Amino acid sequence: MQGKNKEVVLCVKCNRFEGEVNVSGKLLCVQCARDEIVKRVRRELSSTGFLEKNDRVLIAYPTFYGNVAALIKDIVSRICKGCNLTIDEVKVEPKGDINETLWTLFKEVFDLNYKKVILPLTADFFLSYLIYSISSLNHGFLSYYDLVTEFRGVKFFIPLFSTPLQELKGFSEITGELNTKDEVLDEILKWSHKEFQDNEIFHTFVNSLTIFSGKRCKICGAYVRPNEEYCQYCLRLSSQKR
Ligand SMILES: [Zn+2]
Ligand SMILES: [Zn+2]
Numbered sequence: 001m002q003g004k005n006k007e008v009v010l011c012v013k014c015n016r017f018e019g020e021v022n023v024s025g026k027l028l029c030v031q032c033a034r035d036e037i038v039k040r041v042r043r044e045l046s047s048t049g050f051l052e053k054n055d056r057v058l059i060a061y062p063t064f065y066g067n068v069a070a071l072i073k074d075i076v077s078r079i080c081k082g083c084n085l086t087i088d089e090v091k092v093e094p095k096g097d098i099n100e101t102l103w104t105l106f107k108e109v110f111d112l113n114y115k116k117v118i119l120p121l122t123a124d125f126f127l128s129y130l131i132y133s134i135s136s137l138n139h140g141f142l143s144y145y146d147l148v149t150e151f152r153g154v155k156f157f158i159p160l161f162s163t164p165l166q167e168l169k170g171f172s173e174i175t176g177e178l179n180t181k182d183e184v185l186d187e188i189l190k191w192s193h194k195e196f197q198d199n200e201i202f203h204t205f206v207n208s209l210t211i212f213s214g215k216r217c218k219i220c221g222a223y224v225r226p227n228e229e230y231c232q233y234c235l236r237l238s239s240q241k242r
Contacts, residue, residue: 009027010029011027011028011029011032012026012027012028013026013028013029013032013036014029014031014032016029017029017030017031017032020033020169020170021033021166021167021169021170022166022167022197022198022199023036023037023167023170023199024036024167024199024203025198025199025200028170029170030169030170031170032170033167033169033170034170034171037075037163037167037168037170037171038075038078038079040159040163041072041075041076041079041159041160042079044147044157044159045076045079045080045159048147048148048157050116050148050155050157051076051080051083051085051116052083053082053083053084054083054084054085055083055085055086055116056085056086056088056114056115056116057085057086057087057088057114057116057117057118058087058088058089058090058109058112058114058116058117058118059072059073059087059088059089059090059117059118059119059120060089060090060091060105060108060109060117060118060119061089061090061091061092061105061119061120061121062091062092062093062094062101062102062105062180063091063092063093063094064094064178064179064180064181065091065120065121065178066091067173067174067175068120068122068160068165068168068174069089069091069120070173071120071168071171071173071174072118072120072159072160073087073089075159076118076159087118088114090105090108090109090112092104092105092108094179094180094181094182095181095182096181096182096183097182098129098132098180098182098185099138099140099141099222099233100233101180101181101182102140102141102222103141103220103222103231103233103234106141106144106220106221106222107219107220107237109154110152110154110219110220114154115153115154115155116154116155116157117154117155117156117157118156118157118158118159119144119156119157119158120158120159120160121158121160121161122160122161122163122164122165122168123160123161123162123163123164123202123203123205124164124165124166124178124189124192124193124196124202125165125178125189126142126145126161127164127192127196127201127202127205128185128188128189128192129141129142129185130142130145130205131188131192132182132184132185132188133212138223139212139214139223140222140223140231141221141222141223142212142223143212143213143216143221143222143223144156144158144221145158145161146158146161147159147161147162151216151221152221162202162203163202164196164199164202165177165178165193166193166197166199167199167202177189177190177193214226215228217229217230217231217234218230218234219231219234220233220234
């Protein structure tokens with residue numbers, strides 16, 4: 001036989017449709033990939049008990065996470081159909097420096113006085129930010145990197161903390177790369193997407209993060225050096241107010 005002979009690999013779960021998305025090392029069709037992510041978020045919500053009936057939560061994100069935020073909002077509302085949740089939003093425009101972007105975001109969050117906050121950040125972002133942080137010797141907002149953390153009486157939930165953007169490809173609303181406006185971080189993101197196509201690392205590297213734990217800025221919660229009380233951004237703000 002002549003001509004193109006592209007072999008279609010079937011989804012390992014349903015065995016009916018073409019496998020297109022790699023989720024946790026399994027090649028899945030678009031539908032099964034979506035189911036898998038929804039199942040993951042459902043599992044995390046129930047294991048952490050993060051949400052209760054009639055909760056008022058804030059979903060907070062830089063604008064380059066707009067698509068993912070909308071998706072998370074949709075998934076959480078669908079999972080918690082009878083919960084009567086109020087999900088409000090706050091978003092910030094990215095600055096040229098990712099730490100400043102994140103600082104602006106957390107500042108907004110603490111100003112708004114919510115008790116529960118969902119951050120739609122993904123594992124590929126955190127991995128890239130980790131590499132970025134090591135090279136700049138500022139571990140900044142790695143302090144928030146976990147499924148659930150708490151700071152100044154606010155609980156933070158990161159449902160996609162071990163899910164990279166690439167595993168969300170089954171959702172048609174998720175398109176393209178993150179454009180954080182921080183050139184160095186954007187380069188690292190592109191590199192990591194190319195380098196780690198099997199997505200395995202995103203489920204394991206969280207274990208290596210404990211080495212960064214340490215003192216946190218009293219206002220925004222970013223990591224600071226042992227002899228500091230506040231991060232550079234909070235310090236700058238307080239000196240401007242004086
Ligand atoms: Zn399938
Ligand atoms: Zn600070």
